[in-house]
Amino acid sequence: MTEQNNPASTQPDELTVDQFLEQLPELFAKSSGERISENPQYAELLRANPTAAELVRDLEYIAEQARMLLQPENEIEPSDAVWSKIQSSLGNDDKKAN
Amino acid sequence: MQVQTYGMTTQNGTPGLFKRNPPIAGEADAIERAKNGDADAFSKLYALHKRRVYTLCLRMLGNVSEAEDMTQEAFLHLYRKLGSFRGESAFSTWLHRLTVNLVLMHLRKKGLQLVSLEETINPSEEDAPKRDFGSRDPHLAGSVDRVALERAVATLPPGYRLVFVLHDVEGFEHNEIADMLECSTGNSKSQLHKARLKLREILRQNEAVAKMEAAR
Numbered sequence: 608m609t610e611q612n613n614p615a616s617t618q619p620d621e622l623t624v625d626q627f628l629e630q631l632p633e634l635f636a637k638s639s640g641e642r643i644s645e646n647p648q649y650a651e652l653l654r655a656n657p658t659a660a661e662l663v664r665d666l667e668y669i670a671e672q673a674r675m676l677l678q679p680e681n682e683i684e685p686s687d688a689v690w691s692k693i694q695s696s697l698g699n700d701d702k703k704a705n
Numbered sequence: 706m707q708v709q710t711y712g713m714t715t716q717n718g719t720p721g722l723f724k725r726n727p728p729i730a731g732e733a734d735a736i737e738r739a740k741n742g743d744a745d746a747f748s749k750l751y752a753l754h755k756r757r758v759y760t761l762c763l764r765m766l767g768n769v770s771e772a773e774d775m776t777q778e779a780f781l782h783l784y785r786k787l788g789s790f791r792g793e794s795a796f797s798t799w800l801h802r803l804t805v806n807l808v809l810m811h812l813r814k815k816g817l818q819l820v821s822l823e824e825t826i827n828p829s830e831e832d833a834p835k836r837d838f839g840s841r842d843p844h845l846a847g848s849v850d851r852v853a854l855e856r857a858v859a860t861l862p863p864g865y866r867l868v869f870v871l872h873d874v875e876g877f878e879h880n881e882i883a884d885m886l887e888c889s890t891g892n893s894k895s896q897l898h899k900a901r902l903k904l905r906e907i908l909r910q911n912e913a914v915a916k917m918e919a920a921r
Contacts, residue, residue: 631898632895632897632898633894635894635897635898636894636897662905665905666898666902669849669904669905669908670873670901672849672851673854673858673869673873674873674874674876675851676764676851676854676855676874677874677875677876679756679757681760681851682756682757683756683759683760684755684756684759685755685756685772685773685776686773689759689777690751690755692777693751693777693780693784696777696781697744697781697784
């Protein structure tokens with residue numbers, strides 16, 4: 608691939624929509640939580656490509672919602688059987704040790 | 706059973722994972738007592754951390770029965786290895802890492818251990834997200850609740866689900882995930898992107914079905 612054709616070497620305001628979509632995994636990885644949809648460098652491209660803009664907003668939304676899953680109120684209680692099995696296994700360990 | 710542990714990535718001197726974990730009242734005392742074989746203290750540690758550990762297992766595995774088995778395994782492992790906890794990281798971080806490693810080992814035993822995960826992580830053509838990026842339907846923002854997202858995550862192909870849960874939910878960095886899954890950083894980024902695309906597809910389909918049912 609020549610330097611001219613390499614999407615990674617293309618300035619954001621010179622990207623085609625296909626190059627932009629191809630770079631999205633890397634752009635998200637580099638964004639450190641900042642929204643690509645609000646980055647002025649991509650504003651023109653996203654304005655001209657509503658489908659791509661919608662995709663970016665959806666993917667950002669999914670990532671933001673996922674972060675909220677870690678909050679303690681979203682944790683799930685295991686069944687009581689789990690603790691019973693743990694106690695039973697530990698009891699067996701103790702018997703073997705003795 | 707030997708469980709490999711991975712180093713913590715730091716950002717600005719702060720552990721990259723579990724920044725949100727404040728010390729838990731009574732935990733340090735319970736750890737010390739449990740190290741000396743105090744059953745009540747171990748029971749307290751279980752009560753404090755069971756939800757976190759089980760939820761992590763459930764999200765990584767997408768299966769209640771396996772998640773319960775791995776929760777049991779994690780706490781049994783904790784009981785046997787507690788003496789090696791030196792307090793260099795938060796206890797919850799240590800337990801979390803131990804659990805992640807046990808689940809990954811379990812998954813490898815199930816069939817991912819013989820071939821590099823980089824190869825097996827890719828789902829079938831059928832499971833992969835579609836290449837077209839969707840028509841101009843109303844976008845998702847504001848329309849997906851936690852339950853819908855949890856359900857959608859559970860239906861992801863295992864490789865996608867692992868990377869999505871580890872990165873987007875649990876906050877691991879791509880280089881940490883690459884170490885854990887024995888794949889490249891680029892592969893982790895690519896899998897995460899495909900996982901999000903697949904989730905979008907699932908969530909949009911579910912929304913469309915819900916709208917059709919509501920219109921009946």
